[in-house]
Amino acid sequence: MKFLPPLVWLARLLVGAYPRWIGCSPTAAQRIYFANHSSHMDTLVLWASLPAALRANTRPVAARDYWGRGGLRQKIAEEELNVVLIDRAREDSSADPLDPLRAALDHGFSLIIFPEGTRTPQPLPGPFKSGLYRLAQEFPQVELIPVYLDNLHRSMPKGALLPVPIISTLRFGAPLARIEGESREAFLERARAAVIALAAERPQAEAAT
């Protein structure tokens, strides 16, 4: 029996990270998981909720200006999570910030992305940025899986240093269909709606929070 990596263990201890595969099952198909982004825990929790075999082949996309600043955080990002760093601030204006993502997809990795681009410390996600649309166009064979992360904004609100333990569930939806000739705005809105639809699937009555 293999022991869980300490980070996965920590995520499960604190927030449970219970996956619910509603619209798809955890298979080895190449995928882009896209989710709402409400806390610093999101990247770790989504990654930790995947089965070990998928985890090895799935790379979270993370902002270079937060995760790439050296120290323990970068060590975790590179050695444990195997993140793809994205240049959110466009320090080098000639390069396309999506290039590292394309490279990872070309190598057969699945990706975890948060298309809002920044944290929205609320239950429902804000508008999506266009990167998801471009990747969807360029890699038509990759499944686009909407994911809704519940409760994490309560576990680690903006400004908090220490997460507090609250059970969180992750709901994986059905792959987003691609519609021929759909505009960028319509696609992004449809993708966001797919995540929001999963939010309504909450098993608890007290969804108002």
Place this chain on the structure above:
Amino acid sequence: MRGTQLFLAVMAAMLLVFGIGTAIGNRIAARAREQDRIAWARQLNLRIRVGWVLVLLFAAGFALGEAALAVLFAAASFFALREFVALTPIRASDYWALVLAFYVVIPLQYLLVAGGSFALFTVFIPVYLFLLLPVLMAIAQDTERYLDRVAKMQWGMMICVFCVSHAPAVARLSLPGYDDRGWLLLLYLLLVVFLADLLAVVASVFWGRTPLRWDPTKSREGVLAGAIGAVVVGTLLWGITPFRIWQSTLMSMAIVGASLLGSVVLTAVERSLGVRDLTLESGVPLVHGVLGRIEGLAFAAPVFFHLTLYFFAA
């Protein structure tokens, strides 16, 4: 009998009984075909697994001493509270109240138990935390559903931490002529609670006329049979307690009664918090979780602790 011999004897008996129980449970689960039979087998095996937790707890408590028991129950409180909070309207603005609850109150409460400071551990949460939590939650200046949030937080603390912490406290009671046997008294409490629940599930299959409204896996007749069975076993276990045989009967009855009421109350709480159907294969962690397993103990432990303290302590 001396401590070690007693430990080995009780351990052997538990291994035997739970071993047979696990074998039967697996066989039933493998043979189950109909939907309600499968659900029932799952409920049964969930409970048998709790038996193995008891064995581990018991071994750890004996090997490492009572401090280790406090740590194990602190972990149970932690996981139960985590589930409870997820079901409440507690918000991001209650962050500091949650930090206090999880990272300060739980360790402190169990430290007080392990240290045997009974005067403080019985008032720490009901008095001091009762006053401090609403203060912290009011300072955040978020008044939407304020009383609702405070009340549910305090309920969670009382049930998941305060009540559960009475279980390891039982092992710390100093009773005349019963030195260093606290862990046996705790085992007595846990076994009676555990058996009442397990036997009720088993008996409900044979006498299953009226399903309980709050727990459809059990019937009224089954619960009664389980309660009687647990009291009989509890009575026969008088040898490991400081009680006489008739006192052990009464104590078992108190434990079984309190734990039954505990599961009635906590099921009502879970329902009102919106966990829709407890038999549903919904993936709601609560149903498989710690909260559902400690509901009887949460009521039985304080009752048993105070009865023993009042009638038997030096």
